[in-house]
Amino acid sequence: MSVTCGLECVLCLGFSRWAWKRCTYIGAYDSESWPPATAEDFEPIPRMCGVILANYEDNLADPKLSPPEAYKVNPDWVVKRVRYEETGRKCPPYLVYADRDHKELILAIRGLNLVRNSDYKVLLDNRLGMQMFDGGFVHHGLLNAAAWILNREGETLNRQLVELGPEYSLVFTGHSLGSGIAALMTVIVVNHRDEFGRIERSKVKCYAVAPARCMSLNLAVKYADVINSVILQDDFLPRTPTPLEHIFGSIFCLPCLLFFTCLRDTLKQDKKKLRDQRRLYAPGRMYHIVERKFCRCGRFPPEVRTAIPVDGRFEHIVLSCNAMADHGILWIEREAHKALQLLKQANKASKKQESTMERKESLKQEHRIALEKAVSLKVPHAVDPDDDGSLDASISEAAMSSSNPAGRRTNWDELVQKLFTKSESGGLTLNKDIFVED
Numbered sequence: 001m002s003v004t005c006g007l008e009c010v011l012c013l014g015f016s017r018w019a020w021k022r023c024t025y026i027g028a029y030d031s032e033s034w035p036p037a038t039a040e041d042f043e044p045i046p047r048m049c050g051v052i053l054a055n056y057e058d059n060l061a062d063p064k065l066s067p068p069e070a071y072k073v074n075p076d077w078v079v080k081r082v083r084y085e086e087t088g089r090k091c092p093p094y095l096v097y098a099d100r101d102h103k104e105l106i107l108a109i110r111g112l113n114l115v116r117n118s119d120y121k122v123l124l125d126n127r128l129g130m131q132m133f134d135g136g137f138v139h140h141g142l143l144n145a146a147a148w149i150l151n152r153e154g155e156t157l158n159r160q161l162v163e164l165g166p167e168y169s170l171v172f173t174g175h176s177l178g179s180g181i182a183a184l185m186t187v188i189v190v191n192h193r194d195e196f197g198r199i200e201r202s203k204v205k206c207y208a209v210a211p212a213r214c215m216s217l218n219l220a221v222k223y224a225d226v227i228n229s230v231i232l233q234d235d236f237l238p239r240t241p242t243p244l245e246h247i248f249g250s251i252f253c254l255p256c257l258l259f260f261t262c263l264r265d266t267l268k269q270d271k272k273k274l275r276d277q278r279r280l281y282a283p284g285r286m287y288h289i290v291e292r293k294f295c296r297c298g299r300f301p302p303e304v305r306t307a308i309p310v311d312g313r314f315e316h317i318v319l320s321c322n323a324m325a326d327h328g329i330l331w332i333e334r335e336a337h338k339a340l341q342l343l344k345q346a347n348k349a350s351k352k353q354e355s356t357m358e359r360k361e362s363l364k365q366e367h368r369i370a371l372e373k374a375v376s377l378k379v380p381h382a383v384d385p386d387d388d389g390s391l392d393a394s395i396s397e398a399a400m401s402s403s404n405p406a407g408r409r410t411n412w413d414e415l416v417q418k419l420f421t422k423s424e425s426g427g428l429t430l431n432k433d434i435f436v437e438d
Contacts (some may be wrong), residue, residue, distance in 0.1 A: 002058045007345075008202060027234035027318045031288040032303035038359065039343035042287060042304055045230050047071050047102070048173040049333035054078075055093050055110035065247060065330060071337070073097060074146055074354040079105075079160055080153070082279025089118035091145035092178050096156060098164060098192065100263045105160050106171045107153065107185070109178030111210070128278050134187060134214035135381045137278050139180055146184040158196055169198060169203040175206040175329045177206035183215065183227050183283040184260055190226055192348075201226065206284065211238050211328050213280040217310070220281045221374045224308040231314065236323040239314045271366045274311060277380035281313055285367075289335050294323070302339040308370035310377060 050071030057063050060075040079096040087093065094109040112119050125141030133143060161168060170189065174182035186206035193199050207225040221228075233236050286309060291302040325331060374382035 014166065019049070025316055026292065026320065027288075028238075028290045028293060030312070030314055030316065031286070031290065031305040031307065034286075034288065034309075036309040037287055037304040037343065038357065039340060040356070041306065041349045041363075042336075044102075044104075044171075044205075045209075045228075046333060046336040047099070048108070049175075049209060049329060049336055050172070051095075051097050051099075051106050051108040051112060052173060052175045052329060053180070053247045054097070055108060056142070070351060071333070080125060080156060084116065084118070084195065084370075087118070089121060090148045091122060092119055094149065094174075094178070096122075096153065096160070098160060098168075101163075103168045104171045105157065105164060105168050106173060107149075107157065107182070109149075109172075109174035109181050111174070111176030111178050120130060120134070122181075122277050123177060133184075133215075134191070134219060135383075136219040138184060138213045138219070139212070139280060139282065140217070142177075142180040142212070142214050143184050145181045146188060149181070150185055154195065161197055161199065166197075169205060170199060171205045171207065173207040173209065175209045175332075176327065177212060179229070180212035180214035180283075183208045183211065183254065185225055186227055189213075206281055209329065209332055210235050211282040213238065213240070213282055215280060215283050216277055216381075217274065217276075217279070217281050217313070217379050218374060218383060221284045221308060221310060221370050221379075222383045223283065224370060224414055225364070228287060229284050230287045230289070230325040230336065231282070232289045232335055234318040234320040234322045235326040236317070237327055239317050271294055273300045274377055274379055281396060283402065284308075286314070288338055289332070291335060299319055301342055302335045304339045304343065308366060310370055310373045311380065318324040328370055328394060350410075 051073055053065050054063075054073040056065055060073055060078065063072065077098045077100060079098055081093075081095040083093050092110045092113065094107060097106045097108060098104075099106055112123065122141045122145050125144065126139050131138050131140035131143055157170065161170065172185050174180070183206050186204060189196065190201060190204055193201065193204065196204075200349055204226055208227060208229045210231065211229040215223075229238065276404075286307055288305045289302050290305065291299045293300060328342040368385045371383055371385040375384050
């Protein structure tokens with residue numbers, strides 16, 4: 001009897017300790033050891049939020065969701081806008097925008113629309129381990145949408161880059177569902193830069209705002225030099241290891257599902273998580289906007305931390321009343337704007353300022369360290385920086401010599417053939433196992 005009572009006490013104490021730690025865990029703990037971001041690196045993010053918000057407007061000349069003046073979209077610079085009626089239920093709406101002030105050609109994709117069945121169709125088109133790509137696993141439905149947009153808009157992007165000039169960068173951005181699509185588009189384009197006039201790798205960027213988990217850990221680290229994820233404090237989506245199709249297809253309410261996910265992941269060892277190659281993660285370099293502290297009321301001035309984490313990559317669900325609110329694009333845009341102003345003030349006050357070249361070299365070295373750490377932790381298919389050319393910022397001479405001759409129309413059908421196979425009915429089916437050539 002006494003032994004049974006003792007075991008019950010131990011179990012009760014153990015569960016109480018776990019419940020206390022989970023309920024008192026806040027999002028700020030995920031990045032507490034990360035260094036602060038610089039204003040130069042963070043500067044594009046509020047602008048990208050402004051372009052994403054343009055997808056939600058009926059009339060760009062008279063915006064209802066009016067961001068600060070500096071981030072408003074100029075209707076005259078919108079190259080193309082695609083609404084739900086034109087997407088064929090293949091992806092969310094998007095627009096192509098030529099930002100002439102910052103010399104960027106931007107493709108921005110809106111987030112999940114809760115009343116559109118077509119968005120759920122993209123989201124639920126996946127199963128664990130269903131889609132291999134470039135030596136890792138990715139979300140099948142998001143990759144399908146990414147390939148569809150590139151097949152439709154590849155010529156538009158290529159033509160605009162030629163007309164705008166070589167000084168323009170190609171930027172993909174999106175929110176929530178759109179962030180995963182943008183990230184996977186970036187992976188495809190980075191590996192086919194010759195299709196975009198031999199654009200340099202350093203001129204291709206992605207800003208995934210409130211990102212969905214869309215690629216395995218080896219790919220998330222490999223492409224951290226071109227993909228940037230932006231997360232506001234307690235946002236639930238980048239932290240949710242439960243596949244997206246289970247979240248939105250569950251009969252349980254979201255808070256209950258998150259609680260059971262917490263309990264399950266507590267019992268799963270970190271080494272097992274890292275070595276599960278089918279487990280998906282938020283992509284690329286992380287920018288974490290932190291504005292709340294434990295046992296403090298209200299919001300504090302936001303600070304931005306950045307890193308390329310390998311282990312501890314937003315693995316803990318935060319049981320917070322702000323988990324859903326922190327996912328909203330309007331709130332992220334507002335807090336990102338505040339954070340940028342504070343970073344600029346800190347830059348002015350700082351006596352020691354890093355030059356652009358030094359910062360680029362620092363970022364390159366940080367990426368290399370993250371790749372080496374992934375190898376040392378035995379992450380499946382992790383890329384060894386000494387064996388891979390992904391750290392090179394330009395295309396090799398061999399790749400250049402084999403690319404399309406100047407003036408020839410880009411043949412996107414060739415890329416589609418690499419990504420798809422034709423069914424007997426003539427439809428296109430995404431290949432199940434794709435390894436992209438670097």
